[in-house]
Amino acid sequence: MTDSKDTPVIEIRDLHKAYGQLEVLKGVDLVAPRGHVVSLIGSSGSGKSTLLRCCNLLEDSQQGSIRFEGEDVLWKGTGLARHPADRMQVTRIRTNLSMVFQQFNLWAHLTILQNVMEAPVTVLKRDPKEVEEKARHYLAKVGIGDKADNWPAQLSGGQQQRAAIARALCMEPRALLFDEPTSALDPELEQEVVRVIKALADEGRTMLLVTHDMKLAADCSDHVIFLHQGKIEEQGAPAELFGNPKTERLRGFLSATAA
Ligand SMILES: Nc1ncnc2c1ncn2[C@@H]1O[C@H](COP(=O)(O)OP(=O)(O)OP(=O)(O)O)[C@@H](O)[C@H]1O
Numbered sequence: 001m002t003d004s005k006d007t008p009v010i011e012i013r014d015l016h017k018a019y020g021q022l023e024v025l026k027g028v029d030l031v032a033p034r035g036h037v038v039s040l041i042g043s044s045g046s047g048k049s050t051l052l053r054c055c056n057l058l059e060d061s062q063q064g065s066i067r068f069e070g071e072d073v074l075w076k077g078t079g080l081a082r083h084p085a086d087r088m089q090v091t092r093i094r095t096n097l098s099m100v101f102q103q104f105n106l107w108a109h110l111t112i113l114q115n116v117m118e119a120p121v122t123v124l125k126r127d128p129k130e131v132e133e134k135a136r137h138y139l140a141k142v143g144i145g146d147k148a149d150n151w152p153a154q155l156s157g158g159q160q161q162r163a164a165i166a167r168a169l170c171m172e173p174r175a176l177l178f179d180e181p182t183s184a185l186d187p188e189l190e191q192e193v194v195r196v197i198k199a200l201a202d203e204g205r206t207m208l209l210v211t212h213d214m215k216l217a218a219d220c221s222d223h224v225i226f227l228h229q230g231k232i233e234e235q236g237a238p239a240e241l242f243g244n245p246k247t248e249r250l251r252g253f254l255s256a257t258a259a
Contacts, residue, residue: 007070008033009175009206010055010097015064017050017230024050025061026230032175032223035204039217042227048210051227052177055208056099057090068093069174095124098173102180104164106152112139113148116167124171131170138166142196158189165196175206182213194219218242 010032017025024047032038040048053059055066057073066073073093106115116135120126139145142162144155152160161181168176181197182190194216200207201220211217217224218238226234226241234241 006033008067009069010038010208011065011067011070012051012055013065013067015051015054015061015066017047017054017059017061024230025054027064028227028230028232030208030225032206032208034206036222037201037205037207037209037220039209039211039221039224040227041211041214041217041224042233046227047230048227049179052099052179052208052210056097056177057093058099068097091123095119095171096174097177098168098171098175099177099179100161100164100168100181102184104152104157104160104184106160106163106167108152111149111151112144112155112163115152115163116170119167120170120172134172135166135170138169139163141169142166143192156189157185158192161185161189161193162196165193165200175208176200178207178209178211180210180212182211182216214242 008031010030012028012030015025015028015030016023028047028051030038030040030051040051042048050059054061055068073089106112107118110118113132113135116139117128117131120131120134121128136145136148139148142165144159144162144166147155147159147163152163155163161184165176165181178197182193185193190213194213197207197209197216198220209217209221221238224235224238224241225232
């Protein structure tokens with residue numbers, strides 16, 4: 001692994017992905033330098049989640065490259081993690097590129113604290129005492145330190161999503177991948193999560209953010225990519241993109257195809 005500070009945390013080149021005959025990604029490039037937030041916006045079915053899942057090795061792809069801190073993390077057409085060495089690499093990549101899903105995916109039978117501690121203790125074999133300290137720190141950071149001993153069902157949707165963010169942070173990843181983190185939430189709960197994401201962006205965390213929320217993308221991104229039918233339609237800094245006529249056209253097709 002290269003450790004130059006100039007090496008992008010995530011670098012995707014000419015990525016192609018198909019499910020059978022359905023071509024979902026048709027040559028996508030994306031670069032996320034350290035400390036940058038890159039948002040992916042696009043109509044439903046444009047391939048945003050698929051791109052994120054390829055980064056996290058939940059999907060393989062047919063062509064192109066994905067590099068994490070200069071290291072090639074793509075298996076082309078061979079299936080993922082068949083070899084034990086590959087499995088170790090998959091764990092390492094998933095630890096470093098921690099994913100926050102739309103549907104929080106908390107374990108119902110574990111308390112919030114246990115949910116946050118689960119992967120660092122059981123998968124990464126870290127010391128439970130140290131992990132607990134970190135877990136409490138991250139729960140406090142996302143504003144739900146007082147919910148550590150509650151069950152997920154006792155929390156609101158916004159609180160559950162914040163717990164899911166704390167769980168991702170507790171892996172101490174090099175980058176966070178957010179897949180529509182606010183779309184399962186009511187507007188007022190959404191704002192709780194938006195505040196946490198903005199605070200993480202202000203801290204200089206590297207993040208890829210898939211969102212339908214133009215305002216969220218505009219407020220916290222260094223770079224915004226509009227994906228349409230598996231290709232990049234437009235991209236740039238929010239200040240260049242938002243409010244100009246090109247983006248208004250994109251906003252049009254977004255609202256026409258919103259899920
Ligand atoms: N496992 C799968 N098998 C077959 N087709 C899939 C699979 N996953 C996604 N697709 C298809 O790939 C296309 C892109 O899906 P993807 O979830 O990446 O879109 P998206 O841009 O994230 O959409 P949305 O905004 O609605 O979440 C869609 O046509 C979808 O039906």
